[in-house]
Amino acid sequence: MDDRRIPAGIWHERELVDGRIEKVLAMVLRTRGCVWARKAGCLMCGYRNEALEEVSQEEILAQVENGLKELRGEEFVKIYTSGSFLDDSEISPETREKIFRRLGETCSHVLVETRPEFAMNAVGLTGIVPTLEIALGLETANDVVLARCVRKGAGVESYLGAMRELRKAKIKVRTYLLLKPPFLTEKEAIEDTLDSILAVAGYADVISINPVNVQRGTFLERMFLREEYRPPWFWSLFEVIKKAKAGVNTTIISHPSGAGKRRGIHNCRKCDDIAMDLLKKYNLTQKPEVLDLTCNCRSIWESQIEVETALRYSPYLSD
Template sequence: MTLPDSIPYPTTPAARDRWILDHRPARHEVNPLRPYAYLVEPERAANSEVVPVATVFLTNRECPWRCLMCDLWRNTLTTTVPPGAITAQIDYALQRLPAARQIKLYNSGSFFDPRAIPREDYAAIASRLQGFERVIVECHPSLVGEACWRFQGMLQGQLEVAMGLETVHPEIGPLLNKRMTLERFAATAHLLQQHAVALRVFVLVKPPFMDEAEGVYWAERSVDFALDCGAEVVALIPTRPGNGALDVLMAQGHFSPPKLSSLEAAFAYALTRVQKHPKARVFADVWDLAQFSSCDDCLPVREERLKQMNFKQQIAPGFTCPGCGESV
């Protein structure tokens, strides 16, 4: 597709950075010695078991990239945390969470960014993670390298790195301001495979500048690309407003959140694709699905259906809602 010239969105990365920053709301107040959130939830593991997975949302310095769709910066700091702060956050969360077999350390950016996670803390962090069979961190492809392999060597469990692919749309991908090419993503994925590090990929459903049909189509193409890159997990994330920039584009008619049916359609396609990739799993993000639904009657049933599809990795039987008449 060719984007209309009327979109009031800058054409250069530096100008996009300024535009995105100019439209931001305020940050939330966070404590460098406390994670800003933590939880345990079930997830299907690589061996087909559904296991408890802890997620610790670490508080640290903001990511250096200014992605158009990102709202994670709202729970970040403007300075690097002192040595020992990250381990204190992990200790705080683990003391309060029930037992889990796997753990995600999500830091609103890149775990291997030394300005976010001090490298001198790697050993202490790893010591807290020895009881987990899998450790999942997130990182921009540009920062995956020697620091990753060093941290991997400190762990007893399997290391998994989550990277945001977002979309493979050739025009809209660059507009997201991630400053990443598909070639770079694929090369980093290959590097992870060479070092026996598992890959998790985030794919957006209906990012800005797409209509509903395009949102589904390009989510499906992005799933294809992620699986071809060797992803063991692909997570489909419906694009959410609320970060300032997307709200401006929404007011201008250049963005709208995807319908719940679009997430369901893209997820159903992804489940058919993993049949050819037996080691892979695909998940639909079910957080706050109410904002994508227009019917309170069928939302609970549809949410539970997606959760069961996440657990079983099979397309569940569809139904027609007696309230809104929509068929799933």
């Protein structure tokens, strides 16, 4: 079948929602892609590889229809694009409404993702499905890190403002935070994500931590290939979750891509699979005590933190 009529990706997952484990169908639609990626793009984002220059609204509707053929009783559907579902230049308001009306026939909960400048287009979609959830890729609540290490092309306040308005409109808000953007040491990355969780906990219903996964064709990949960047350790993610859950009540989850591989979050070969299993268990229970991992590689992680911290000189990040 023509690529333009099938989603770029489709998968099934499970998620804890209001104390119940729900089955989820997720799909990534092929659209013309992120407006920011066409201008400059975030340093770690390879989504432009999945974008299509020419794709009609009718073809986008066909992708949704074909994606929904994979429904196995899921009532929670997540629809991603390689940009913003709510950007009119990717998906027109008419197409969005048609998609939501179609989803409303079978689904009770729909999540879509957007940049903050398009967030309020969500208001036109309220009332079509019982629960509407908007995901925003804030990445970090630190403006310097957001501008210099992520190159997001939007400031923290634009995200917080969008979150406030969405919540006022009774729309659920999910925030993605990026664990270890380029140019941060392991320790700085832990602190950055922890600080960001504390900063956004009051605005978000769900915080999802995305440990960096080195994607093809990105600025970050160039650093990685020159051995100037190592993706975060599971130890770091577990430390962030444990410390954060001691301070905030918000649901915090993490579904890393490329886990256990060189380009994704990893510890050592002996404990990567165990760490991932523990993380899956944690996601569905929200009990940080299940992240109880023992492995000799912890001492390597500790040494990395010690050495990097001792050698750190970072004029790049100071104002």
